[in-house]
Amino acid sequence: MQVRAKTTRRFLLEAAAQLFDERGYAGTSISDISARSGRTSGSIYFHYASKEKLALAIVEEHFANWPEMISRHQAAEVPALERLVALSFTVARAYRDDVVVRAGARLWMERKAIDADLPTPFVGWIGAVTGLLEEARAEGALAAGVVTGTAAHGIVCAFFGMHTVSDALDGRRRIEEHLRQLWLLLLVALQAEPDPAGLLARVLGGTGAGAVLPAQISERG
Amino acid sequence: MQVRAKTTRRFLLEAAAQLFDERGYAGTSISDISARSGRTSGSIYFHYASKEKLALAIVEEHFANWPEMISRHQAAEVPALERLVALSFTVARAYRDDVVVRAGARLWMERKAIDADLPTPFVGWIGAVTGLLEEARAEGALAAGVVTGTAAHGIVCAFFGMHTVSDALDGRRRIEEHLRQLWLLLLVALQAEPDPAGLLARVLGGTGAGAVLPAQISERG
Numbered sequence: 001m002q003v004r005a006k007t008t009r010r011f012l013l014e015a016a017a018q019l020f021d022e023r024g025y026a027g028t029s030i031s032d033i034s035a036r037s038g039r040t041s042g043s044i045y046f047h048y049a050s051k052e053k054l055a056l057a058i059v060e061e062h063f064a065n066w067p068e069m070i071s072r073h074q075a076a077e078v079p080a081l082e083r084l085v086a087l088s089f090t091v092a093r094a095y096r097d098d099v100v101v102r103a104g105a106r107l108w109m110e111r112k113a114i115d116a117d118l119p120t121p122f123v124g125w126i127g128a129v130t131g132l133l134e135e136a137r138a139e140g141a142l143a144a145g146v147v148t149g150t151a152a153h154g155i156v157c158a159f160f161g162m163h164t165v166s167d168a169l170d171g172r173r174r175i176e177e178h179l180r181q182l183w184l185l186l187l188v189a190l191q192a193e194p195d196p197a198g199l200l201a202r203v204l205g206g207t208g209a210g211a212v213l214p215a216q217i218s219e220r221g
Numbered sequence: 222m223q224v225r226a227k228t229t230r231r232f233l234l235e236a237a238a239q240l241f242d243e244r245g246y247a248g249t250s251i252s253d254i255s256a257r258s259g260r261t262s263g264s265i266y267f268h269y270a271s272k273e274k275l276a277l278a279i280v281e282e283h284f285a286n287w288p289e290m291i292s293r294h295q296a297a298e299v300p301a302l303e304r305l306v307a308l309s310f311t312v313a314r315a316y317r318d319d320v321v322v323r324a325g326a327r328l329w330m331e332r333k334a335i336d337a338d339l340p341t342p343f344v345g346w347i348g349a350v351t352g353l354l355e356e357a358r359a360e361g362a363l364a365a366g367v368v369t370g371t372a373a374h375g376i377v378c379a380f381f382g383m384h385t386v387s388d389a390l391d392g393r394r395r396i397e398e399h400l401r402q403l404w405l406l407l408l409v410a411l412q413a414e415p416d417p418a419g420l421l422a423r424v425l426g427g428t429g430a431g432a433v434l435p436a437q438i439s440e441r442g
Binding site: 112113157178 | 383
């Protein structure tokens with residue numbers, strides 16, 4: 001029974017996430033979620049109490065993704081800057097492909113319309129990026145003038161702005177390309193011996209996507 | 222009579238902008254705008270036909286600000302990178318202080334809930350920034366490896382992401398400080414002879430705000 005309740009909760013969460021992602025918070029009603037999921041409104045209220053609570057659960061689930069993703073990029077014997085870049089691609093793909101992440105991001109953007117205390121974003125990311133930059137410094141890979149906290153703040157701004165721009169221009173379809181462009185700029189400022197294209201090739205080579213040269217990006221952009 | 226109609230339209234636009242900025246599109250009704258402005262709903266419908274049309278007018282007014290602001294930063298005998306940085310501070314202040322700009326930005330974020338064709342953002346900004354970077358290149362002030370279109374894309378992402386982060390962390394109160402932090406990072410990648418603190422001091426010195434050193438920012442951040 002508990003397992004079944006958990007499965008139902010998850011099922012409802014994903015049906016609601018699809019709708020919130022497509023139509024936003026105000027554009028989605030409990031009866032829409034009922035129609036999409038094939039469950040009664042009563043069942044939805046039983047599991048989540050209110051639309052606010054359901055939205056809050058999705059935003060919390062969105063936030064819950066990151067610590068595990070960050071720690072997966074901490075253990076490796078790979079240089080810290082490469083891990084930072086790899087992490088950014090993992091997160092960008094989650095934003096493109098995971099409906100709960102996308103819905104969580106949209107609900108967070110619409111937070112002023114939602115009557116629930118949503119978690120504060122960005123602070124954790126700025127901390128995680130600062131940590132990776134400190135590691136890069138210890139490895140001698142960070143440019144001398146970089147103040148890690150300041151740089152981490154700028155990287156987080158740039159990364160989340162890239163999501164907004166990519167969403168506006170092409171519905172996030174070309175998000176990996178936008179992200180590569182961003183790192184071509186930022187790595188020049190970050191690396192002790194700047195070689196953005198080389199670092200990107202090392203990080204992305206293993207995915208089978210192949211290395212991307214600045215010329216190609218500029219041509220397609 | 223025409224002047225009076227224009228004044229009324231402007232008055233209604235600003236009252237609606239205040240509400241859209243505070244409560245968002247879905248949270249604002251024509252009767253809220255009527256209550257805030259002291260005009261009848263009939264008068265609002267007479268001037269704007271629908272809530273969608275009113276939202277569209279605010280977003281269009283928001284977009285209409287930029288060409289004039291950009292051209293004001295084109296004529297000067299100041300180096301192009303300094304004009305780019307100065308322009309970014311002018312825009313950031315408008316986002317902080319001008320209710321129509323703020324409402325336009327929020328409505329644009331909520332665009333999926335609005336049944337009207339809103340203009341596409343960012344494209345014009347990427348073009349304007351590319352132009353300034355080309356000028357910087359002609360002046361010999363741009364680092365050799367910078368691809369202007371790619372860098373402009375990254376700068377625009379970072380700039381608009383900074384708005385989102387600043388809005389989330391402190392309601393945009395410290396937006397100028399966030400923006401300074403961002404330029405401290407980006408200018409290292411952009412300048413042929415990196416000196417971000419020096420350039421920022423030249424741009425901001427005239428405002429009476431004084432030069433801001435990386436150490437101070439890091440301390441307060």
